[in-house]
Amino acid sequence: MLKEQILEVLMETEAQVSVSIKDMSRNQWVIRLNDTHKMPSASIIKLLIMIEAFCQVEEKKFQLNQSLTIPKQDQIPHSMTTDLEENTFQFVDLVQLMITVSDNTATNVLIDLLGFENINQRAEKLGLKETVLSRKMLDFKAAKEGRQNLTHGEDAIRMMELIVTEQAASPPMCRRMMDILFNQQDREMLRRFIPKKVKVAHKTGDLPNLNHDVGWVLLSDMSYLIGVFVNGAADNLEAKTIIGKISKLAYDYFSNQSPALALVKSTTAPIQLKPAPDSEMADEAIAGMVVSRLKDSGGGWHLIRTDYGYEGYLHQRHMIMDEERAAYWKERAQDVIIKASADVLAGPRYQYHVKQTLVRGSRIILTGRESEEWTEVERPGGDKGWIRKDFAQPYLYPTNDxxxxxxxxxxxxxxxxxxxxxxxxxxxxxxxxxxxxxxxxxxxxxxxxxxxxxxxxxxxxxxxxxxxxxxxxxxxxxxxxxxxxxxxxxxxxxxxxxxxxxxxxxxxxxxxxxxxxxxxxxxxxxxxxxxxxxxxxxxx
Structure with a gap:
């Protein structure tokens, strides 16, 4: 249905349009239309420059708070760096200006500092297929000579995904990049028709008759990547409107989707602040919890949200990733362990072996089978065992009323x-x-x-x-x-x-x-x- 709706939008224009949409909760492509068609990158190339900038900070070549002076001859008219009448900025300020307001003076200064060769080598290391930096911003002489900065939708989505999943650089540097992308000031494309409250981390591009926007959209129970490139539109308003319409269709599609669910199977499992085993524990998952998966962060880690609204990273070894099983459990698990601990035994006697020890707060399903003081329960994995009848009580669905x-x-x-x-x-x-x-x-x-x-x-x-x-x-x-x-x-x-x-x-x-x-x-x-x-x- 979404594909047909997008195709209807494309029938209204003679422009070349590329669309890429990926469900980050399920790590699945939803739409790929013309996304390997190479186009002028416009300011989308600045994503690559930002990644290289933070990588060189990691390599100790620069410091985020390092002060840099921009010579007057390097200042481009109508850039914010020029309009501010300042010529000294911190390194990180130049990166922020390059992304949030697409400042071309800041971009060109960063290109000089980082180096064309290093930036393009970074593209290769990231696995980008058609992304190349060939000239500085607003270098019209180079453009006339045929030197163009190029990319395509697939590469743009890959850059954004590597940042979101904290693989483009170290996790701390990727999080700094995300903070910058969430502060993007251009709201005329991906954000044109969707509610203002929706969180979008994105980068736009703009040339005559050409507009691009690629970003990560975070909803309450899921997230998705979207990139829309438009080249050869009648004018920029048409291009921006196309991007806005397709973005709204994607937003409506995901807003009506059931969240990507997972079922916690481990007795307890750490919910980490970061997707790493040595990260600080932010919360704790308990067997029988059903969580929403917001994004696949790579390495088996998933950004999840609990039913009480807490977010963190949980490793898939603690979860059953079967969405049907999780939805079934959410509906059927009507009881909860109330004792400090409860051994789930293979049979209704203490002499049977322990299949799993559950703790207070673990949700279970009562099968209805009983034997004296024992009741049979179903565990998250689907197998059954026995606990004492007084070890469980009906689960009360939480409310703040x-x-x-x-x-x-x-x-x-x-x-x-x-x-x-x-x-x-x-x-x-x-x-x-x-x-x-x-x-x-x-x-x-x-x-x-x-x-x-x-x-x-x-x-x-x-x-x-x-x-x-x-x-x-x-x-x-x-x-x-x-x-x-x-x-x-x-x-x-x-x-x-x-x-x-x-x-x-x-x-x-x-x-x-x-x-x-x-x-x-x-x-x-x-x-x-x-x-x-x-x-x-x-x-x-």
Missing amino acids: PSNGEEQLLRKKLVQTALSYQGSQYRWGGRTPIGLDCSGLTSISYLLNGLLIYRDAVLKETFLNPISLEEIKPADLIYFPGHIAMYIGGDKYIHSRASANGVIINSLNPEHGDYDGPLKESITGVGTIFRQKEAGEWVQ
Whole structure:
């Protein structure tokens, strides 16, 4: 359907149009039309120059904050570097100007610094087939001599994909490039007809009767690469409109697609800040979680989003990548483990061997078969085993609306859930009885009771209502700099603290032996998910 819609747009023009669209969530091509047809690159070539610039910074040839002076004879009229009446810039500023406003003076200075040969050798190293830098920007003499900067849609998509998947340079340098691309100021092509709120990292190109745009579009549950090149249009407005129409068709197509799902099969799995095994753990996946895959980051790593909106990188060895299985599990897994740990046995007796140990928060499917105090369960991988009946309870789908429960009972359940983690060790990013951090303790306690709060130790008013310390009640949350605790009543609060190596209880009362004065004095706020009007109606 998408291809037919795009072809209808192309029938309205005599221009040469190249279209490339790739689903980054599934790592699959969706559309490839004329994307190996070589065209003048216009400013798309600046993607290659940016990659080489950051690679040379890695090679210690330049520093990002290195000051550079632009001689007057190198300044091109109507460039921002010229209009600013400045002649000294940091190296990274030149890269930003080259990409975000397509500044030609900054580009030519960078070409001189980096070298034609190095830039074109970089194209070969990146596996680009038809991308070549033959002249500087606005070098009309060279253009008349037939020296043109060239590329095609396939190469442009490859450059963008290598940056997005952090393979064009080191991950930190690729992330700097992404920050720059997200700040692109030209909104007249890929972004012309799509909502302003949509995040797009892209680079545009513009010559008479020619316009290009290539970018990465990040939606709530998926992402895609898109490149549209138009050459020989009646005018630039026609070219930009074509790009805008095709971009809108792609946006509508992906907005109506089901997210690329995956099912967590490991007992626990680290969700990393970066796609690397030695990266800091940001969160923790638990068996039976269904996550959305936003992009394939290479090396088995996938950028994922949890059902409570947290993002990070999860390795595919921890997941079942079958979308039908994940969708089936999301619908059918109606129960959750509530004990600290639960051995899934091969049969309904303790003497049977352990197939897997699940932890509190693991989602399972009850098959309906029972034997005395045992019940049969289905695990994420599809095989079955047995657990004690009282080890599971119905799963409550999370919401940030507590109005479907009696307040005092719900507060009591939240406190009881938090107290059940007493004795667990501290684990940065963790949220299971094996180990958890401060926000892991509070967020999983709420999640297991069907309530959604922000995962980190930050009081977000979209999730909680700020109150005073004098108004605090059991299950309300106390915030400190970089830390969070749950109030449990009687001046006491429970929290997971690194300095205590785990989950402990402290007091707000100076007369209590477990009073922590410095911590109390550092309180930055108190929040509650419960907030009632005088008439007793719930408000959020």
